[in-house]
Amino acid sequence: MKQNRRLNLEDALVLYLDEDLLSLGTMADQMKEQLHPDNTVTYIVDRNINYTNICSSGCRFCAFFRSDGHPEGYVISHEVLGDKIRETLDLGGTQILLQGGMHPELGLAYFEDLLGFIKEKHPIHVHGFSPPEIHFLSRKEKRPVKEVLARLKSAGLGSIPGGGAEILVDRVRKKVSPNKCLTDDWLAVMETAHGLGLRTTATMMFGHVETLEERLEHLFRVRDLQDRTAGFTAFIPWTFQPDNTRLRIADKATSAEYLRLLAVSRLVLDNIPNIQASWVTQGPKIGQVALKFGANDLGSTMIEENVVAAAGVSFMLSREDMIQIIETAGYRARQRDTFYNHV
Amino acid sequence: MDTVFSDSTLNSIREKVEQGVRLDFEDGVALYRSPDFLGVGRLAHLVRTRKFGSDAFFVRNQHINYTNVCLNRCLFCGFSRDAGEENAFTFDLQDAEDQLRSRLHESIREIHIVGGLNPSLPFSYYLDLLEMVRRIRPEAAIKAFTAVEIDWFSRATGLSIEAVIDQLKEAGLAMMPGGGAEILSARVHRKLYPRKIGPDRWLEVIRKVHGFGLPTNATMLYGHVESLEERVQHLLKLRTLQDETNGFTAFIPLAFHPENTRLSHIRPAGGLEDLKTVAVARLMLDNIPHIKAYWVMITPGLAQVALSFGADDLDGTIVEEKITHMAGARTPKGLSMEEISHLIRSAGFHPTERDAFYNAV
Numbered sequence: 001m002k003q004n005r006r007l008n009l010e011d012a013l014v015l016y017l018d019e020d021l022l023s024l025g026t027m028a029d030q031m032k033e034q035l036h037p038d039n040t041v042t043y044i045v046d047r048n049i050n051y052t053n054i055c056s057s058g059c060r061f062c063a064f065f066r067s068d069g070h071p072e073g074y075v076i077s078h079e080v081l082g083d084k085i086r087e088t089l090d091l092g093g094t095q096i097l098l099q100g101g102m103h104p105e106l107g108l109a110y111f112e113d114l115l116g117f118i119k120e121k122h123p124i125h126v127h128g129f130s131p132p133e134i135h136f137l138s139r140k141e142k143r144p145v146k147e148v149l150a151r152l153k154s155a156g157l158g159s160i161p162g163g164g165a166e167i168l169v170d171r172v173r174k175k176v177s178p179n180k181c182l183t184d185d186w187l188a189v190m191e192t193a194h195g196l197g198l199r200t201t202a203t204m205m206f207g208h209v210e211t212l213e214e215r216l217e218h219l220f221r222v223r224d225l226q227d228r229t230a231g232f233t234a235f236i237p238w239t240f241q242p243d244n245t246r247l248r249i250a251d252k253a254t255s256a257e258y259l260r261l262l263a264v265s266r267l268v269l270d271n272i273p274n275i276q277a278s279w280v281t282q283g284p285k286i287g288q289v290a291l292k293f294g295a296n297d298l299g300s301t302m303i304e305e306n307v308v309a310a311a312g313v314s315f316m317l318s319r320e321d322m323i324q325i326i327e328t329a330g331y332r333a334r335q336r337d338t339f340y341n342h343v
Numbered sequence: 344m345d346t347v348f349s350d351s352t353l354n355s356i357r358e359k360v361e362q363g364v365r366l367d368f369e370d371g372v373a374l375y376r377s378p379d380f381l382g383v384g385r386l387a388h389l390v391r392t393r394k395f396g397s398d399a400f401f402v403r404n405q406h407i408n409y410t411n412v413c414l415n416r417c418l419f420c421g422f423s424r425d426a427g428e429e430n431a432f433t434f435d436l437q438d439a440e441d442q443l444r445s446r447l448h449e450s451i452r453e454i455h456i457v458g459g460l461n462p463s464l465p466f467s468y469y470l471d472l473l474e475m476v477r478r479i480r481p482e483a484a485i486k487a488f489t490a491v492e493i494d495w496f497s498r499a500t501g502l503s504i505e506a507v508i509d510q511l512k513e514a515g516l517a518m519m520p521g522g523g524a525e526i527l528s529a530r531v532h533r534k535l536y537p538r539k540i541g542p543d544r545w546l547e548v549i550r551k552v553h554g555f556g557l558p559t560n561a562t563m564l565y566g567h568v569e570s571l572e573e574r575v576q577h578l579l580k581l582r583t584l585q586d587e588t589n590g591f592t593a594f595i596p597l598a599f600h601p602e603n604t605r606l607s608h609i610r611p612a613g614g615l616e617d618l619k620t621v622a623v624a625r626l627m628l629d630n631i632p633h634i635k636a637y638w639v640m641i642t643p644g645l646a647q648v649a650l651s652f653g654a655d656d657l658d659g660t661i662v663e664e665k666i667t668h669m670a671g672a673r674t675p676k677g678l679s680m681e682e683i684s685h686l687i688r689s690a691g692f693h694p695t696e697r698d699a700f701y702n703a704v
Contacts, residue, residue: 020388020651020691021648021651021690021691022381022384022385022388022651022652023385025381026381026382026385029381251685251689253689254644254647254685254686254689254690255643255644255645255647255648256647256648256650256651256686256689256690256691257689258644259648282644283642283644283645284613284614285613285614285617285641285642285644285645286614286642286644286645286648287614288613288614288615289614289615289618289645289648292380292381292615321610324610324613325613328613328615328616329380329613329615330378330380
């Protein structure tokens, strides 16, 4: 790094293992300052809407899903969805994050109709359908990913969230999410989306069965794709929350590990402009500290969030809380849209 | 440390730190005001590493909060109640014994006892309480009663501070916690805790306690109405007394929890403020051996990170903490030894179990 050379996996490993926490943070902070010299930290006002919790994937780390036919299973109605969007707009929201389970009965026509309903009545950006959902839909409809994405886009889809990446290493995916798309599939959906002009984020969920090397490999898979497409707007790592899931682990990833990984992400992902802090999994205190370890965005106000809450974590922050967290860290707080433009 | 700080005022402070020169009031304020947050942390880490290498301490302890009935009713307190008020409680000796017996299967090395100023309890209650704890838990050190309680016992009995301490020591008191210091400032005292003993009396009582050979901790409740200058003054007052008595074992910054208090309009300190307070304390308090990150108040995750900002101690396993939880803390009420060890280890430090006096066990 000192020679302005790109980090390789070996460098990242040495940084992660050998640097003390605050030296690593200082390097990440300096890189963040170079990329974002305006002393500003952004946040978005949006709502996570899960159109269904019925999911045939059955990932072992998930506490949110219900199997088809389960009494607690639901598919959202237009009425409820419309109410949620109106509330979001009333609160100054610019985006909904629309994701769901992989419901065996919901086909492309359902989603085109859903997007049509949203876009017809509501001036809001739809950030929706993570790669596993797209991949699942492509399989179900026996249509290529590109066609599925193109049709969703023309129905009103604005961008794609980077969920379902978990750890982009097949050994890990086969263990924790055996029915979900593999690494190359995930990356292929993103590459295709970028090719169609759909921007996306990338995430990583760590702290379960993966090794440190696998965490780092994930970063390099994302970086390699970004070199080809430049379609990722942001990278968002968070830690696995084990409560109410079927994945038993010895020890949860701790805050120090989170900050270390966040800092290494900032340093490795030299081609991804934004790194998001996850106050939802880390709590507001570490969420604020993350702003000194490479993050330049505090994520969403999360008017609604169901998935992490189902795993036993329920931090709540108002927009005022988020602004205060940013400002007391010494930055200007700016609301942004999906593409990180200030609004 | 080879990197140059982005805040150049830190460079002169670094020189002092590296040469072991004592920091002054202006340095303390400059550290607090420095925009180079990680730089301040790294300076504190330097000192912490010099003192303890990569060791991080914890203790297997148990808290007993014997009553929340309190005459003081400080504005920042979510724990205290008037006698007869809803949720008011007072343990009789049997309640306290039951609480101890519920964990007799565990090895516990420190019993931490503090409570409100409850006029219905005679002085003999405290002596009996200590003797009972000593009987049930002979291997644990009893760390009990803040300077505020000691002063109250003296006033309630008409005994001198010395006589009170003498009798408590006889009954088993081995050490005192550092509570009740709040912010050692006459202004803050008038505003927030006028009925409680003020800064001068707190220091006077502690001086006498140290004179008796009893070690104590020291605390600072921050994040309410105090200024940064008042925090630094607080640290300097402790440092001055420590020069005289050498009786403080650890300093514990306590983050104010506004919820369920009469100051609930105040926003709690953020993570950066908490860490900075740990770091500034480490740098200013060159004569107090240990700096504790109290996970009950700042969350286990932030306490873990504080080990890289000058803290060397994570307190303990606790179980059944009441004071902060009645003020709305959503942190766990206890941590297992495995959880604490994992927090320490995964932050790159070496878990070192200690007794109440910071001897490794």
